[in-house]
Amino acid sequence: MTGPVDLFGAEYSVYVRICRIVLAEKGVEYTLHPIDVFASDGPPQDYLDLNPFGRIPSLRHGNLVLYETDAITAYIDEAFDGPDLMPAGIQARARARQIMRLADTEIYRHLVWGVCVPSRENAAMPGLERAGLILGELQRLAGENWMAGDQVSLADAHVYPMLAYFSLVPEGAAKLAQFDRLAQWMEQMRELNSVIFSRFSEEKPSAGSL
Numbered sequence: 001m002t003g004p005v006d007l008f009g010a011e012y013s014v015y016v017r018i019c020r021i022v023l024a025e026k027g028v029e030y031t032l033h034p035i036d037v038f039a040s041d042g043p044p045q046d047y048l049d050l051n052p053f054g055r056i057p058s059l060r061h062g063n064l065v066l067y068e069t070d071a072i073t074a075y076i077d078e079a080f081d082g083p084d085l086m087p088a089g090i091q092a093r094a095r096a097r098q099i100m101r102l103a104d105t106e107i108y109r110h111l112v113w114g115v116c117v118p119s120r121e122n123a124a125m126p127g128l129e130r131a132g133l134i135l136g137e138l139q140r141l142a143g144e145n146w147m148a149g150d151q152v153s154l155a156d157a158h159v160y161p162m163l164a165y166f167s168l169v170p171e172g173a174a175k176l177a178q179f180d181r182l183a184q185w186m187e188q189m190r191e192l193n194s195v196i197f198s199r200f201s202e203e204k205p206s207a208g209s210l
């Protein structure tokens with residue numbers, strides 16, 4: 001399928017950033033259309049035509065409109081030239097999918113919404129209690145250099161933005177430092193152009209602290 005690629009969402013969103021990392025790793029040009037789901041009056045009405053649930057991101061390519069990040073990233077990987085972003089081996093692919101699910105069910109819920117978001121309001125961070133379990137398990141499941149397989153994959157793109165927010169919180173950074181392979185993986189990810197290009201505003205050198 002041909003046609004322009006349009007991504008709808010906000011730069012602050014972890015799920016939008018996952019898609020941006022994947023688009024950049026594939027070398028796909030796209031236009032990012034800003035949609036602020038947390039605006040006081042909610043997302044614009046015409047965005048709800050793309051995603052009636054009002055969540056970001058959504059992707060439009062030709063006449064295909066998709067929402068749900070794992071569907072979007074799998075589509076980008078399969079529809080465009082560029083490096084394969086799923087490992088070749090069946091077991092490594094299974095591991096990549098498992099890690100992506102784990103990111104949605106545990107990391108996003110407990111380490112982003114249970115740590116990063118409350119930290120901005122100086123509120124208690126209930127997710128910190130679960131951080132050791134989550135990070136320990138993630139480190140156990142992860143491959144030697146990348147999350148799954150021997151090169152960057154959709155799983156790396158899925159996990160990084162969530163842990164980037166977590167590591168911006170001092171307590172989160174301290175927890176991550178206890179998991180040496182994960183900490184090293186974070187450093188390696190920070191050097192990818194796709195990750196640099198999609199940095200959250202808080203990660204940019206001029207940013208103040210959260």
Ligand SMILES: N[C@@H](CCC(=O)N[C@@H](CS)C(=O)NCC(=O)O)C(=O)O
Binds near residue numbers: 013037054056068069
């Ligand atoms: N399951 C969705 C989750 C997307 C999601 O939760 N996005 C957040 C921003 S990072 C959002 O739109 N939140 C607004 C809301 O839930 O109303 C996906 O994989 O794309």
